[in-house]
Amino acid sequence: MSTIKNNIPIILMLLFEIAVGIFLLINPEMFTTIVVISFGIFLAVVGLIYLIRYFRARKREEESTLTLIWSIVLLAFGIFAISAHRLIMSFFAFIAILYGIILLVSGFVKIMGYINSRKANLPVSAVSIISAIISVILGGVILVNPFGTTHVLFMFAGIAILVSAAFDIVTLIFIARAGRKAIDDGYVEATVIEE
Numbered sequence: 001m002s003t004i005k006n007n008i009p010i011i012l013m014l015l016f017e018i019a020v021g022i023f024l025l026i027n028p029e030m031f032t033t034i035v036v037i038s039f040g041i042f043l044a045v046v047g048l049i050y051l052i053r054y055f056r057a058r059k060r061e062e063e064s065t066l067t068l069i070w071s072i073v074l075l076a077f078g079i080f081a082i083s084a085h086r087l088i089m090s091f092f093a094f095i096a097i098l099y100g101i102i103l104l105v106s107g108f109v110k111i112m113g114y115i116n117s118r119k120a121n122l123p124v125s126a127v128s129i130i131s132a133i134i135s136v137i138l139g140g141v142i143l144v145n146p147f148g149t150t151h152v153l154f155m156f157a158g159i160a161i162l163v164s165a166a167f168d169i170v171t172l173i174f175i176a177r178a179g180r181k182a183i184d185d186g187y188v189e190a191t192v193i194e195e
Contacts (some may be wrong), residue, residue, distance in 0.1 A: 021158045044076030110135060111133075
């Protein structure tokens with residue numbers, strides 16, 4: 001149970017990856033449209049809050065014009081994201097490429113963690129190196145972009161995220177069984193288990 005408590009951030013991130021992967025598989029256009037509009041709403045609300053804060057503090061001469069500028073910029077970007085989400089969607093191949101970069105970097109970090117664990121004579125699972133190699137391969141394929149449409153690319157990104165999350169879950173289980181604690185940079189820290 002303490003292994004689960006120690007790795008709650010990692011488990012939450014894996015659950016988030018699984019949810020994103022599933023949504024990208026089910027309906028990638030709708031998912032990304034919802035993300036864009038939600039982000040636009042978020043920016044507009046934050047901009048509105050800063051604008052209200054500016055006018056309230058202005059009466060007391062406590063707020064700077066930087067707050068006003070910031071609120072206007074946030075409102076403008078928020079309204080743009082909400083009203084021009086179709087235009088933004090046409091540029092969403094960039095997001096799939098970003099997923100590819102993240103998978104590629106994640107794979108290389110996992111490979112370095114595997115190599116460092118081996119150098120330190122810590123027990124490592126073959127699953128962790130397989131996960132790393134698959135992340136690098138999937139990230140590379142996404143970056144090369146062999147697909148003709150963003151829809152297929154997003155579905156592929158969803159599959160890649162799900163596969164990466166599945167391997168990370170298996171690695172986390174291996175770590176839990178070995179009595180070690182996973183840490184965020186991909187390395188494994190040994191802990192002493194007293195009986």
